Amino acid sequence: MRTEISLDLGEVTLRGTVTGAGPTVLLLHAGGERREVWTPVAAVLARNGFRSVAFDLRGHGDSSGRATTLRALADDVAGMIASQPAPVVLVGASVGGLAAIAALADPAVAARASGLVLVDVVPDLEPGRARSWLDFHGLTGRYARLVDDVLGSGPALLATAGVVDLPILVVHGGQGSPLRDADVGRLRAAGRQVTVVRVPSAGHLVARDAPEHLADLVSGWLCGIGHGAVPASGGGGQDLR
Numbered sequence: 384m385r386t387e388i389s390l391d392l393g394e395v396t397l398r399g400t401v402t403g404a405g406p407t408v409l410l411l412h413a414g415g416e417r418r419e420v421w422t423p424v425a426a427v428l429a430r431n432g433f434r435s436v437a438f439d440l441r442g443h444g445d446s447s448g449r450a451t452t453l454r455a456l457a458d459d460v461a462g463m464i465a466s467q468p469a470p471v472v473l474v475g476a477s478v479g480g481l482a483a484i485a486a487l488a489d490p491a492v493a494a495r496a497s498g499l500v501l502v503d504v505v506p507d508l509e510p511g512r513a514r515s516w517l518d519f520h521g522l523t524g525r526y527a528r529l530v531d532d533v534l535g536s537g538p539a540l541l542a543t544a545g546v547v548d549l550p551i552l553v554v555h556g557g558q559g560s561p562l563r564d565a566d567v568g569r570l571r572a573a574g575r576q577v578t579v580v581r582v583p584s585a586g587h588l589v590a591r592d593a594p595e596h597l598a599d600l601v602s603g604w605l606c607g608i609g610h611g612a613v614p615a616s617g618g619g620g621q622d623l624r
Contacts (some may be wrong), residue, residue, distance in 0.1 A: 384429075390438065392462045395448035399438035399463075403429025406610055408472045408601070409463055410437040411479030413502075413588060414529070415522055417444030420590050427598030433605070438463055440479065451528040453478075453536050457485035461492045470497035472610060474601060476590055480504040481533055481540060488543045497610055499549050500601055503556040503587045505570045506540030509563075516561035516587070545573035552604045553579045554597060559586030578604065 384404070390397040400418055402425035410421040418437040425435040441459055442450035450456060460482050464471050473496055475483040480501040487493045513534060517523045523530050544551065551574055555562055571577045580600055585592035 385425075388436075390462060390466055392459060395441045395446060395459065397438045397441065397447075397459060397463070398445035399436055400425070401434065401436050402426065403432075403434045405429075405432045405434045406470075406472070406605070407467050408433050408435045408474055408605075409460075409467065409483075410435055411460065411473065411475040411483055412437070412440060412443070412590070413477035413479055414440075414450070414526055415443075416476075416588070416591075419444075420588075421594075423594035424590055424598045424601075427595050428602060431598070431602040433602065436463070436467060440482070450526060452532045453482060453485050453529070454532075456482035456529075457488075460486035461489060464492055464495050469495040470610075471495055472498040472500070472605060474500040474502065475504070476502035477504050477587065478529070478533060481506065481536070484540045484543050484547075485536070487547045487549070488539075493547055493549065496549055498552070498605065498608060499547070500552045500554065500604070502554045502589050502597070503560050503562050503585075505553060505562065505566050506544045507537035507569050508534075508561065508566055510534040510537070512563075513561055541569060541573055544570060547574075548576075550576040550608045551578070552601070553577065554589055554600060555579060555581045556585045556587050556589050556592070557581065557583035561587060580604075 386401045388399045418439045421437040428435045439446040441448035473483040589597050
């Protein structure tokens, strides 16, 4: 079952889709994408007993506003979390994952969360490499202010990820990903509950490249941390370490 919803946050109105029933998983897409990228992921999560909520970020898809600062995106994520029954698991791809971390810096927001999945992103990417990847994919010009703000926020985001008392799963894409083992290593050194899994068949946009694999990985991990029933599909293909 899919239901279309709207969330009025005053400055912006966010459009979203709710799929399935069960514990809530908030899906946050990458920059330049829209919530429909999560549709096949949400379908598998629903079969595995989870309720997913996917919003278009501000300035994307059917949502209003402009995406110019990470703080604005983080405030929107905080509003999304407040609008849903707690606890909420956050699954964020690229800038969606960074917005989730920034939102969790508020203890009141973190208290309503029970887990964080970072899809091919970590808090402190090397800025030059990240900018080169964005330039190559034509995203820097479109989101220039946001890119500058995000790339300058790495140390603060890493500090937040290190103190947030939540289990964290990093889903590392394969060929074409801007993420490196050293980037993941900094997060693992800072955080106490970090698990990493690779999806070699996917690039940076794992939800687009390998949606069912991603959904099974997330489902299996959630069951492993005691969040939901054993997934019907068995969470196959995991390579957790």
